[in-house]
Amino acid sequence: MGGTFDPIHHGHLVAASEVQHRFGLDEVVFVPTGQPWQKEDRQVTAGEERYLMTVIATASNPRFSVSRVDIDRGGLTYTVDTLRDLWRIHGPDCELYFITGADALEQILSWRNAEELFELAHFVGCTRPGHALTDVGLPEGKVTLVEIPALAISSSECRQRVAAGEPIWYLVPDGIVQYINKRHLYVED
Ligand code: ATP
Numbered sequence: 740m741g742g743t744f745d746p747i748h749h750g751h752l753v754a755a756s757e758v759q760h761r762f763g764l765d766e767v768v769f770v771p772t773g774q775p776w777q778k779e780d781r782q783v784t785a786g787e788e789r790y791l792m793t794v795i796a797t798a799s800n801p802r803f804s805v806s807r808v809d810i811d812r813g814g815l816t817y818t819v820d821t822l823r824d825l826w827r828i829h830g831p832d833c834e835l836y837f838i839t840g841a842d843a844l845e846q847i848l849s850w851r852n853a854e855e856l857f858e859l860a861h862f863v864g865c866t867r868p869g870h871a872l873t874d875v876g877l878p879e880g881k882v883t884l885v886e887i888p889a890l891a892i893s894s895s896e897c898r899q900r901v902a903a904g905e906p907i908w909y910l911v912p913d914g915i916v917q918y919i920n921k922r923h924l925y926v927e928d
Pocket residue numbers: 741742743744745749750751754839840841842843844865866867887890891892893894895896
């Protein structure tokens with residue numbers, strides 16, 4: 740599951756859990772992005788902080804793990820590189836599913852090496868409230884849409900709430916509230 744995870748929230752975790760269950764996946768690997776090219780217009784929190792928050796949020800689930808491939812590669816993250824790295828690590832015996840949100844899926848055809856992407860992985864698009872999917876001509880049999888129990892949570896809203904001094908308890912795991920607090924993330928200093 741790729742994402743910026745700035746910060747990771749219960750929407751991400753519910754989506755991962757739901758897709759794991761639906762497809763009977765052995766493992767969901769969360770892959771925090773490097774500097775995401777779709778978000779060049781805003782300052783993204785340091786990869787190391789986003790990586791640690793993702794570890795904290797997923798640690799208790801035996802089927803969840805976190806990969807550093809995008810953060811360690813550095814530079815802009817392209818999904819084709821992520822999948823090539825995961826393929827290298829997990830080998831040809833492993834069937835890869837790339838889990839992403841409906842919004843990201845809509846941009847899928849604009850991604851670099853779109854044809855190769857579909858050879859490397861099956862794509863799972865998660866829908867969430869306010870992100871209705873439009874038919875963008877995705878290849879047959881390579882993409883599955885999964886409706887996630889409605890959790891209208893976004894990282895943007897979590898960041899805005901922290902900046903405004905509003906609580907994010909229960910939108911993100913407790914450890915994430917505490918980590919954000921400890922590291923003074925999302926507040927102007
Ligand atoms: P931002 O508000 O900064 O864009 P985000 O909440 O969308 O952050 P990302 O890290 O960009 O979080 O999310 C990774 C993927 O998870 C995205 O493709 C997104 O659509 C999906 N996602 C995020 N929140 C939810 C949610 N509440 N339910 C289902 N999918 C979600």
